[in-house]
Structure formats: C-alpha cells, structure tokens
Amino acid sequence: MIEGILHYPPGKFGHKNLPLFILIHGGPSDATAAEGWLVLEPDYRGSTGDGDQFLNDISGQLLSRPRSDIRAGVDSLVNDGIADSTRLDIGGYSFGGALTDWLITQTTCFNGALSRAGAVQQIFMWGTTDLPAFGIPLMCGLPWDVPEIYEKESIMNNLNTAKTPTLIGTGTNDIRVSADQSYMLERGLTYLGVSVKLLVFLDEGHTHSNNPWHGKMKAREELKSLAKYAHLPPLKTEDLV
Template sequence: TEVQIYSQAKLPAPFTKQNGWPGTYEVVAAADHSPRIAFIYSSLEHPTEVYLADSGDKLQQARPITSFNKIFTERELPKGKPYRWTADDGSSVEGMLIYPPGKFEAKHLPMFVLIHGGPADADGNHFEADWYQWDRLAASQGWLVFEPNYRGSSGYGDKFLMGIVPEIVSRPGKDILEGVDALVKDGVADRDHLAVGGYSYGGYMTNWLITQTNRFKTAVTGAGAVEHVGNWGDDDTTFDDAYSLGGRPWEAQQRYHDEAAIFQIDKVRTPTHMVAGADDIRVAVLEDYLLDHALHALDIPSTLLIFPGEGHSLSKNPWHGKIKVREELKWLEKYGGITTSP
C-alpha cells in the first residue's frame, strides 16, 4: 500500500530502498549535474506536494517547495491503515481502511466499500480528495471507508494482477465480499449498515455485487458496464474486454453471459444511484440506461444523473465532479441508515 524510492548504482547492481517517510513517492526527477532529486509525495495524513531533497539518501530531510494543499493541513483529517484478509483459495488480499475523524480504530462502524477503477489501480497510503477518490469526504460523513485491492490491482505481482482473467468480475468480486465478511467478523464493520460504490471498473464491480448479495443497504455506481457484448463494441479500448474474458463475444459466449450483471439483475434489491457522462466513449452511457431501465422495471429505488458533454473523466466542467459527489453523499445518507456527521 506504499510506493517508496529505490536506487541502483549501476547495472546489474541490486536495487536499494532509500530511507524515506511512510507514504507514496511519485514522479521522481534527478538533476543532471547535482545529486538533488525532486518528487511528489503524499500520505493519508499529508496532502500532496512537490518536495526537493539534497540527495536520494536524504529523503527525510526533504523540504516542500509547493503549498497547493495547505488548507488540508489546517483541519483534522481522517486516519487510515491497511487491512489484510485471506481469500477462499488461500490468497492474501489487502486494502485500506479510512476512519471517520476522531474514530480511528473504533469498532462496529457503518462501512462504505469504495471500489477503485482500472481495474489495475490500487489504493494505499497516499492522499487523494476528488470526485473519483472521495474516501475522505465519505469518512467525514461518518462512514468507515473500505478500499479493497482486489485481484487485478497493481503492486502485488503479475500473478495477482492477472488473476482477474478470465473471471473479470466474479473472482475479484469474491475477494471484495470476503473482505467485507472479515471486517464484520472482526467487529470492525456494522453488518446492518453497509454500502458500496465505485466509478468506471469500480462501477462495473458495484453493478455486479448488487446482483450477488443483498447485504448492502445502498449503492452508488458510475460509468460501469452491466454487460460485455455492447461494451466490447462501444469501448474505445475494445481489446481489454476480449483479453479479460478470453475472447471476443462469439468466441466466449458463455463467459460473456456469466460475467454480466444484467443477466442476474432480477436479484437486485439495493437502492442504486447512477452517474454517467453523456459523451463517454470508454463506457457508453447506454450501459447506464440499461441498468436504469432494469431497476425501474424491478421497482428498485434508483436515480440516474447524466452530465451533458462529459466523457469518462468528467473533466469538461469542474462543477460536475462536485455535483457528482454531493449527490452520492445525499444518496448514502438517504438510504444508508446513518445520520450525517456535523
């Protein structure tokens, strides 16, 4: 759950881990005629800034040269820690827990499972606070936020990364639900107050999970597919569906069926909020229309929010990201069964 800096004197010498702060180092840049290095650093409790170190072995003496996120240092931030559990096949799986402010390591908390996209992204000890990664905003509303690094996530080796093939949602979905079970069993999460959500592949997975269990009181999903044939044809990265499912639609017909939420949608009982960009070419808005239509036919409480002119990244208008999270938080409060923290 961390990204540290390693150095190599010369080929083929081994890599040496530098003694840095706990957290995540990114975009490391070395000077041509000086031992100085610059990098971006953050952790759960330290907002992202650019730092300068006199050399790679003096990371802990590095000084910030930007203060873009100073406002976050002036208020109490949610604390977090890694959490590990064992999958049904014996694999070790890891994720992050982000606690409500003032409730670090408290027990029996209402829990929101926030699923990262990619699927090859990974959550860890770094600072993010935006429309895509809004764990701190949810935590500030009283939720324990569980961010599972399910099979298919980066940072755990090639075997783990490729463990999503060809069971693109069912295998990682099991990882996630087993993590939820473990947190309930350990007394960390309140089994009667569980919610789930995510965007892109995180939305994809959310759509799948609400067909597999009714344990979640509510769900918030964004830009996620509910089937694979249309998504294979509409997705601007068509290769990923075919690769992850072991073939094109006519070559893996049964798997395209078995790994699709739409063919099990009649099992859904979870009130669901949906969001999409009208011009998304990664996951076409037609997938959201399909889910919305199905939930309406099943008389499941639901709402669909579509942002005009937006693609997959919701980058055309910064207000759209704010509106997205605002409406998702309102939905969690309405159906999640907890009172919003002041």
C-alpha cells in the same frame, strides 16, 4: 493474501461498529470518511501493484472472481466488530462501478449502492468502448469465440436478483463506458421495482473532468444518498457545496 486500505473517520480511529462504505475504484475516499464513514478500498484480484499473476487471475472471471475478495474484506471488518453489518454501502467507478453492479446481484447485505460508469453488458462494452483490445485477454477471446463467458460475466443477465437501492452516474460523452450502459441498468432496476436514481452529466466523458461544478454536484448527491441508504442523519446542504 488480499489487502486493502482502511480510512477511519476523523477522531474515530480504533472505534467499533462504524458505518462502512466499500469503495471499489474511484473516490473521493477522504470526503466520505469526513462524513463519518469507515471507508474500505479493497485490493481485489485484477488490480495492479501485486504482479502479473494477481492482475490476470480474473481472466474469464472478470467480475465473478473479484467478488469473493471484496466480500472477504467486508466480512472480516464485520466479524471483528469494526463495521456495523446493518450500515453497509458500496460503490465504485468504471470497473469499480461494474463490480458494484455485480455485487448487488449477488447479495442483499448492502443498504445502498453508488454505480458510476459501470459496464453491465460485456458484448456491448466490447463493441462501443474506445479500448476494445484491452478486454479481450480478460474475457479469454472475442465475443464470437467465447460467447458463454461474455454472457456469464454480464450483469444484465443476473439483474433480476438485485434489490439494493442504487444511485447511477454517467456522462453523455463517455467513450470508455457508453452512457447507454448506465441507461440499461437504470431501466432494468426500474422494471424490477428497485429504488434507483440516474444522474446524467451533459458533455462529460469518463472522468467527469470538464466542468468542476459537475464534480461537486456528483459528490453532493453521492454523500446524500449514502446517508439516506444507511439511515444516517441527513447532511446539511451548505456542507456539500
């Protein structure tokens, strides 16, 4: 059974037909819920907390396997009338960013996407990350051993089906997921004619924790984009700083 955490907007517990934001690893969930969003944090296969088998179930299917878990959570909320199928946004950070990017190549059901520090090319990820050994068992080997898996699980090879407006965020000093990954995604979506905006934070690493103002800017732009994508009333600037 796949589980998840569901955050209701203040005063809206039990309400139906709410706009839904699927948050795949990242945050802040409370800020998004405070702006009127129902927020789902799915515990997809590959996550921690449910044992080794659950964690390792994505071996060789790094992005394609969790996709079905996340979609199952969304479909359940829509079918139960809790979430409004016409107001769905998705987003995530790091692995969640990569899963977000993967999902927008698989479906057009989302109004918009927030992608932060997601890897879109797996061989490039292995060659540039500060944790190259971490992904080897998840990919079932090194790039030259199983090139077909690295290619199959690379978003850039499927990007031509993406149509979802996307806000991308990255830091220039990210040694976990190189900023070049975000640059590739932005270029690809631009060539495809997909609405895209790229936020680049100077001197920030993977966690964007060097400058508190950058965190405020990121949250502000993300909340504004979520509202825009789902055709919700625009947020007041003073509420975002």
